[in-house]
Amino acid sequence: MEILAFGVTADEEPLLERAFAGQHEVRCLGVFLSEDTAPIAAGYEVVSSSVNADLSGRVLRTLAAGGTKMIAQRSTGFNNIDLDVAKSLGMTVGRVSYYSPYAVAEFAWTLAMAVNRRIVRASNRTRDFDFRLNGLLGRDMHGRTVGVLGTGKIGEAFTRIAHGFGMNLLGWDVVENPRCLELGMKYVDKDVLLASADLVSLHVPLLDATHHIIDSAALKSMKDDAILVNSSRGGLVDTEALVAELRAGRFTGVGLDVYEAEAGVFFLDKSLEAVPDDTLARLITFPNVVVTSHQAYYTHDAVGQIIEATVRNVADYLAGRRSENTLT
Structure with missing residues (x-):
């Protein structure tokens, strides 16, 4: 056949x-x-x-x-x-x-560290032989608080890496993962997690109940200098609301491997075309945002x-x- x-x-x-x-x-x-x-x-x-x-x-x-x-x-x-x-x-x-849950979890951390340490900007500068450090100031992850939305296999793998960094662990899920509890994770309400975390990483499936789980209200409840990472499904984040918050100068960094309107764009070469998606075009222009093309599993x-x-x-x-x- x-x-x-x-x-x-x-x-x-x-x-x-x-x-x-x-x-x-x-x-x-x-x-x-x-x-x-x-x-x-x-x-x-x-x-x-x-x-x-x-x-x-x-x-x-x-x-x-x-x-x-x-x-x-x-x-x-x-x-x-x-x-x-x-x-x-x-x-x-x-x-x-x-x-492999490690593929996605490791890539989520790659995005988190890329925006935290300004890796893309630093790499672009050194290609032009500009070796200044201005604007590249990052933060230690050790001792800071990570919030993991979804603590299944991928969320657990992400949490283990966070534990290795020496971070305070907050989790949210419909069912608590005993292996995350053993690592010291504290399960809290989503609102508490968003307001407390220095880094928020999304690892829940896209369902009716989780669509735009990170909406305007959720984004406004996060710390102004927080980092947001989404390597799960684009529809978890209200992108228009995210752009509005970025325009207001909020967030240390945002790492996105998925986008809610990625169909017909991601995995394709659009370099010689005018991309009609104004939201995606605007999102990519922010210096504290890294967007990749759904490659976390790759x-x-x-x-x-x-x-x-x-x-x-x-x-x-x-x-x-x-x-x-x-x-x-």
């Missing part, structure tokens, strides 16, 4: 081909699955999608009409999939319920685990088995 994989990066393609070798052929496309590209999948029983794919009801119906019966999404998040429609169409949908270890899980999901579908990765 030949599998059609959408949104495959150049680094990912040989890994996918190698993983499926001897079992199935895989056709890799760089384009993302969307309403415009869905007709390409006609005749493919199994389609693999990426995190920024559009799997709305309209797209799913187009896929089903072309003979697609299984969607293997290569990500943990699945808020882009209309599961009710998929179920009504009799489609099997699988995702990757687990991959390590050999994590991508390898994602692909291994995708291969298992296809095998489970063909064998009629369910697993922890099966959504419908």
Whole structure:
């Protein structure tokens, strides 16, 4: 059987081909699955999608009409999939319920330290042989307070790094993680966490209940010199409200690996185009903001685990088995 994989990066393609070798052929496309590209999948029983794919009801119906019966999404998040429609169409949908939490946690800390120590500005200066230190003053993390919103596997890994820095640990989640408690984390109300933390890092999934969990009120409750990091899902942050606070001169730094309107922009080369998203364009201009293109998961270890899980999901579908990765 030949599998059609959408949104495959150049680094990912040989890994996918190698993983499926001897079992199935895989056709890799760089384009993302969307309403415009869905007709390409006609005749493919199994389609693999990426995190920024559009799997709305309209797209799913187009896929089903072309003979697609299984969607293997290569990500943990699945808020882009209309599961009710998929179920009504009799489609099997699988995702990757687990991959290296260290990839994302380490990258979140990379963003935090980059904005704290002004690494991007410093690097740009030295490329121009400007070796002044003016404007590069950072802060020790040791002894300061970190607030972790979401203390699952990734949040726990982030917390362990914070513990290594010697920070005071505050957490917020619907369920307390005993391993975080062992590290000395104190669970508090979200409002208390935001008002107390010098660094706030987001590690919750994007649900109706967490959409814009960092809204205007939440941002205003944070310290003026706080650092905010989001390596989870763009929709957790009200970007318009964030821009307003940055314009007012607030926050030591903001590190964003995700953006709520990233679909159609992230993972693509827009360097020769005028980007119509005024909010994103404005966000990138702030000197204390670092924006990256949803790359926190992008390590050999994590991508390898994602692909291994995708291969298992296809095998489970063909064998009629369910697993922890099966959504419908």
